[in-house]
Amino acid sequence: xxxxxxxxxxxxxxxxxxxxxxxxxxxxxxxxxxxxxxxxxxxxxxxxxxxxxxxxxxxxxxxxxxxxxxxxxxxxxxxxxxxxxxxxxxxxxxxxxxxxxxxxxxxxxxxxxxxxxxxxxxxxxxxxxxxxxxxxxxxxxxxxxxxxxxxxxxxxxxxxxxxxxxxxxxxxxxxxxxxxxxxxxxxxxxxxxxxxxxxxxxxxxxxxxxxxxxxxxxxxxxxxxxxxxxxxxxxxxxxxxxxxxxxxxxxxxxxxxxxxxxxxxxxxxxxxxxxxxxxxxxxxxxxxxxxxxxxxxxxxxxxxxxxxxxxxxxxxxxxxxxxxxxxxxxxxxxxxxxxxxxxxxxxxxxxxxxxxxxxxxxxxxxxxxxxxxxxxxxxxxxxxxxxxxxxxxxxxxxxxxxxxxxxxxxxxxxxxxxxxxxxxxxxxxxxxxxxxxxxxxxxxxxxxxxxxxxxxxxxxxxxxxxxxxxxxxxxxxxxxxxxxxxxxxxxxxxxxxxxxxxxxxxxxxxxxxxxxxxxxxxxxxxxxxxxxxxxxxxxxxxxxxxxxxxxxxxxxxxxxxxxxxxxxxxxxxxxxxxxxxxxxxxxxxxxxxxxxxxxxxxxxxxxxxxxxxxxxxxxxxxxxxxxxxxxxxxxxxxxxxxxxxxxxxxxxxxxxxxxxxxxxxxxxxxxxxxxxxxxxxxxxxxxxxxxxxxxxxxxxxxxxxxxxxxxxxxxxxxxxxxxxxxxxxxxxxxxxxxxxxxxxxxxxxxxxxxxxxxxxxxxxxxxxxxxxxxxxxxxxxxxxxxxxxxxxxxxxxxxxxxxxxxxxxxxxxxxxxxxxxxxxxxxxxxxxxxxxx
Amino acid sequence: xxxxxxxxxxxxxxxxxxxxxxxxxxxxxxxxxxxxxxxxxxxxxxxxxxxxxxxxxxxxxxxxxxxxxxxxxxxxxxxxxxxxxxxxxxxxxxxxxxxxxxxxxxxxxxxxxxxxxxxxxxxxxxxxxxx
Ligand SMILES: Cc1cc2nc3c(=O)[nH]c(=O)nc-3n(C[C@H](O)[C@H](O)[C@H](O)COP(=O)(O)OP(=O)(O)OC[C@H]3O[C@@H](n4cnc5c(N)ncnc54)[C@H](O)[C@@H]3O)c2cc1C
Ligand code: SF4
Ligand code: SF4
Ligand code: FES
Numbered sequence: 001x002x003x004x005x006x007x008x009x010x011x012x013x014x015x016x017x018x019x020x021x022x023x024x025x026x027x028x029x030x031x032x033x034x035x036x037x038x039x040x041x042x043x044x045x046x047x048x049x050x051x052x053x054x055x056x057x058x059x060x061x062x063x064x065x066x067x068x069x070x071x072x073x074x075x076x077x078x079x080x081x082x083x084x085x086x087x088x089x090x091x092x093x094x095x096x097x098x099x100x101x102x103x104x105x106x107x108x109x110x111x112x113x114x115x116x117x118x119x120x121x122x123x124x125x126x127x128x129x130x131x132x133x134x135x136x137x138x139x140x141x142x143x144x145x146x147x148x149x150x151x152x153x154x155x156x157x158x159x160x161x162x163x164x165x166x167x168x169x170x171x172x173x174x175x176x177x178x179x180x181x182x183x184x185x186x187x188x189x190x191x192x193x194x195x196x197x198x199x200x201x202x203x204x205x206x207x208x209x210x211x212x213x214x215x216x217x218x219x220x221x222x223x224x225x226x227x228x229x230x231x232x233x234x235x236x237x238x239x240x241x242x243x244x245x246x247x248x249x250x251x252x253x254x255x256x257x258x259x260x261x262x263x264x265x266x267x268x269x270x271x272x273x274x275x276x277x278x279x280x281x282x283x284x285x286x287x288x289x290x291x292x293x294x295x296x297x298x299x300x301x302x303x304x305x306x307x308x309x310x311x312x313x314x315x316x317x318x319x320x321x322x323x324x325x326x327x328x329x330x331x332x333x334x335x336x337x338x339x340x341x342x343x344x345x346x347x348x349x350x351x352x353x354x355x356x357x358x359x360x361x362x363x364x365x366x367x368x369x370x371x372x373x374x375x376x377x378x379x380x381x382x383x384x385x386x387x388x389x390x391x392x393x394x395x396x397x398x399x400x401x402x403x404x405x406x407x408x409x410x411x412x413x414x415x416x417x418x419x420x421x422x423x424x425x426x427x428x429x430x431x432x433x434x435x436x437x438x439x440x441x442x443x444x445x446x447x448x449x450x451x452x453x454x455x456x457x458x459x460x461x462x463x464x465x466x467x468x469x470x471x472x473x474x475x476x477x478x479x480x481x482x483x484x485x486x487x488x489x490x491x492x493x494x495x496x497x498x499x500x501x502x503x504x505x506x507x508x509x510x511x512x513x514x515x516x517x518x519x520x521x522x523x524x525x526x527x528x529x530x531x532x533x534x535x536x537x538x539x540x541x542x543x544x545x546x547x548x549x550x551x552x553x554x555x556x557x558x559x560x561x562x563x564x565x566x567x568x569x570x571x572x573x574x575x576x577x578x579x580x581x582x583x584x585x586x587x588x589x590x591x592x593x594x595x596x597x598x599x600x601x602x603x604x605x606x607x608x609x610x611x612x613x614x615x616x617x618x619x620x621x622x623x624x625x626x627x628x629x630x631x632x633x634x635x636x637x638x639x640x641x642x643x644x645x646x647x648x649x650x651x652x653x654x655x656x657x658x659x660x661x662x663x664x665x666x667x668x669x670x671x672x673x674x675x676x677x678x679x680x681x682x683x684x685x686x687x688x689x690x691x692x693x694x695x696x697x698x699x700x701x702x703x704x705x706x707x708x709x710x711x712x713x714x715x716x717x718x719x720x721x722x723x724x725x726x727x728x729x730x731x732x733x734x735x736x737x738x739x740x741x742x743x744x745x746x747x748x749x750x751x752x753x754x755x756x757x758x759x760x761x762x763x764x765x766x767x768x769x770x771x772x773x774x775x776x777x778x779x780x781x782x783x784x785x786x787x788x789x790x791x792x793x794x795x796x797x798x799x800x801x802x803x804x805x806x807x808x809x810x811x812x813x814x815x816x817x818x819x820x821x822x823x824x825x826x827x828x829x830x831x832x833x834x835x836x837x
Numbered sequence: 838x839x840x841x842x843x844x845x846x847x848x849x850x851x852x853x854x855x856x857x858x859x860x861x862x863x864x865x866x867x868x869x870x871x872x873x874x875x876x877x878x879x880x881x882x883x884x885x886x887x888x889x890x891x892x893x894x895x896x897x898x899x900x901x902x903x904x905x906x907x908x909x910x911x912x913x914x915x916x917x918x919x920x921x922x923x924x925x926x927x928x929x930x931x932x933x934x935x936x937x938x939x940x941x942x943x944x945x946x947x948x949x950x951x952x953x954x955x956x957x958x959x960x961x962x963x964x965x966x967x968x
Contacts, residue, residue: 491914491915492912492913513868513887516887522912522913522914522918523868523885523887523888523911523912523913523918523920524912524913525910525912525913525914525921525923525930526909526910526912526923526928526930528912529910529912530910548866548869549866549867549868549869549870549910549911550868550910552910552925553905553908553909553910553925554925556869556908557908561905561908561925561926563903564903565903565904565905808866811872811904812872812873812874812879813860813864813865813871813872813873814859814860814864814873814874814875815873815874818874820879820904822879822897822904823904837901837902837903
């Protein structure tokens with residue numbers, strides 16, 4: 001038995017389910033004021049990561065991004081973690097486990113969460129170089145390393161994982177990729193023949209070559225794979241093969257220990273997840289429960305919670321799980337739910353097919369037409385969540401059930417349908433969050449965004465599949481509570497920013513008053529005035545000094561108001577490059593006007609503590625020395641940060657400073673829904689932190705990679721890769737389009753990261769719009785951007801040179817020379833500092 | 838005669854105002870505000886040119902004692918178009934009629950009556966002792 005008083009729980013396997021078990025056990029034991037010592041043995045060299053999103057490892061996500069825990073989590077939770085050290089043996093009599101590195105660890109309870117491995121058929125040539133499986137980060141590293149030498153590749157297995165692997169191979173640049181499936185259709189466990197045909201057509205369009213009814217006999221070649229030989233005596237030459245022919249539960253440890261296992265594999269457990277030994281549990285993909293191995297993460301999480309409950313308050317059983325799935329395969333929605341295959345006479349089937357748009361939908365309803373039993377959706381799965389809820393909650397169908405898959409606009413049908421779900425309807429199955437909890441969070445805790453909902457209830461933090469439903473529930477609850485979620489700007493304009501922008505542009509509106517007369521009511525406010533100011537500025541690029549009183553105070557005084565009421569002065573230092581002479585000027589000006597100086601994260605120098613009346617004089621001196629406004633006060637381009645690049649750095653591939661300056665000079669002054677930051681790095685070492693910016697450009701051997709929609713700030717988010725290896729001119733064109741698209745469609749005060757997060761279709765949609773010009777707007781946007789660039793003028797220069805404008809920079813209009821006597825400063829480290837408030 | 842007047846709501850019955858010349862009409866931007874110094878007090882004056890109305894309040898925001906209200910944006914709230922002002926610092930908004938904070942906080946600013954004569958702006962100041 002254990003030496004400490006706390007019971008010891010040993011977990012074999014630190015995969016998705018093993019990790020979830022630890023989280024659940026910690027949470028439940030805290031609630032019950034119990035204590036356990038958790039000891040984990042993991043075979044893989046890294047802590048648990050998100051296997052479900054494994055393929056994103058090829059799209060720029062790092063090991064860290066995929067990790068399921070924050071650095072330091074295990075230590076903080078007092079969990080002992082042995083990585084790269086699998087358990088080799090269980091001694092059930094002594095209640096100890098023996099690890100590969102020779103550790104002997106006693107346990108009170110043992111939880112087997114060893115997952116599964118890819119099933120590799122026994123065939124000749126399987127050991128050859130170039131043959132891979134697709135399960136772990138290590139597997140992906142091997143594939144990534146091998147891919148550059150391959151010009152064609154095949155995936156064995158046309159199931160869910162196989163198709164995902166095929167997409168990954170395409171992403172790795174292997175244009176000639178084949179899928180080999182033994183059955184007569186793709187995804188045989190999820191979709192039917194008609195669905196498969198439609199999917200095949202779409203995948204073929206995207207460049208995948210599909211071979212059905214093919215049984216592979218052998219892998220041929222020398223030490224490396226050269227071709228596949230099939231039972232029908234045909235051959236396919238390939239340089240690389242990824243096997244995805246199913247999974248096999250990792251029950252070897254249990255077998256060795258004499259625990260009962262299923263005839264076709266899997267550790268046998270009862271509904272409390274107990275194995276044939278009451279002190280040993282099995283959960284996740286290694287467990288065989290109700291005669292079934294569940295190959296999805298959500299049921300695994302439910303099993304983890306079952307064991308955590310049984311070790312604490314003891315009241316939970318696992319009674320099966322819905323195997324519905326929805327995924328996006330290479331941009332094609334595929335979903336199956338409930339019982340997709342049930343056939344007449346046990347049901348009636350309604351099917352809808354549109355070969356033109358590539359849509360196939362099938363629903364199965366009870367013979368009396370009252371309930372939905374299951375179905376398949378391909379090409380458009382927007383109604384998936386609603387339909388699934390219909391099945392799981394046995395909701396009565398409307399009189400014309402065909403409306404569920406055609407006709408009525410999904411949004412409207414969805415809205416009400418969702419609100420009529422019963423309170424206990426499970427919305428997020430990964431985290432077991434029912435509808436009631438989500439609606440309560442909206443009403444009682446004022447949660448209005450998915451992000452906040454994730455934090456508050458954890459709904460949507462697992463596989464993410466329920467997020468659209470969570471969104472709809474938030475909107476539906478708000479609506480039911482009489483609150484608006486229409487993105488109208490404020491009470492004065494019944495339009496969203498995008499609608500207003502269009503109206504103003506089409507009708508040539510030039511002033512706030514005109515806009516208010518035509519489209520608004522009342523007198524405006526602090527929300528719509530700056531929003532309209534931004535719209536007018538991005539459309540016509542007229543000096544904002546023309547309508548000062550609709551500008552936020554910062555834009556009105558062309559400086560940021562600081563604690564105490566003083567202002568900061570931020571001259572532009574493009575790309576962070578500055579001459580010694582200019583540095584001296586900054587120092588002299590700061591000294592003369594007693595300003596606090598600080599170097600900022602955006603590679604420029606801010607001068608703080610200026611009296612409003614001194615601003616024009618300060619800028620006069622700066623402008624004389626060649627400086628320009630840095631627009632730190634505006635919702636506009638701030639800085640394009642650069643690393644020193646190839647001009648000095650030994651790793652530099654291209655001249656990142658020159659490019660950063662070129663980009664910053666191009667977009668300076670342009671008004672947007674929010675501030676915009678950029679970065680340019682001279683190589684992958686990324687010293688300019690470009691991936692934390694709204695747009696980031698990183699040099700490659702062949703050109704530049706363009707990343708978009710990153711964000712520092714309170715909710716950091718990495719920028720995502722939009723396109724690789726483009727030249728400077730193309731990069732500027734894509735940036736023109738990207739920025740115009742953002743300026744035109746984002747809500748006020750929405751950074752690009754949030755804008756993208758809210759965008760239907762996400763990055764792939766954005767990519768289509770920007771790179772493939774799917775909206776046909778590219779030429780117009782580029783032209784409009786050029787118009788804005790050509791009409792740039794430094795706002796401060798204008799003020800300095802116009803006595804009328806200069807006059808505005810005074811604290812007392814009846815005593816223009818007097819400074820605000822309440823504005824006083826403290827001292828700190830030989831400089832001034834704003835007084836505390 | 839007044840050519841443009843502020844609403845008299847701020848004047849309580851029987852209260853005596855000392856009318857002080859504050860500035861010229863042109864000193865205050867249209868639909869915006871400006872600050873004047875009167876009797877060593879900082880007063881914010883707002884010109885609602887859309888409505889042809891003028892308002893005056895203390896310049897200090899009671900939230901964090903910042904002399905900044907004259908630099909805030911003005912506008913209206915609600916079905917009755919209550920004229921209001923937003924502090925540039927943290928967007929507390931105040932009614933220009935009553936001086937009450939409209940973001941549900943127990944804050945209040947002093948409001949003063951305004952008169953316009955011959956292109957000049959006059960603000961009614963209370964006698965010192967009454968303040
Ligand atoms: C590419 C891919 C895409 C997927 N997509 C989806 C999806 O879209 N939706 C979905 O629901 N599911 C998906 N899955 C399945 C999902 O990832 C699994 O259901 C889930 O990971 C199962 O968790 P687990 O903890 O049981 O197993 P695993 O995550 O495999 O973890 C088991 C861990 O135990 C370790 N281990 C094994 N034996 C020992 C030992 N003796 N001692 C110590 N450690 C040991 C293993 O090395 C492994 O790290 C996908 C899987 C893959 C590979
Ligand atoms: S990103 Fe590359 S080129 Fe730029 S400074 Fe760092 S190492 Fe040098
Ligand atoms: S992080 Fe916060 S405190 Fe620091 S400068 Fe930004 S807003 Fe101010
Ligand atoms: S100082 Fe005015 S709102 Fe904070």
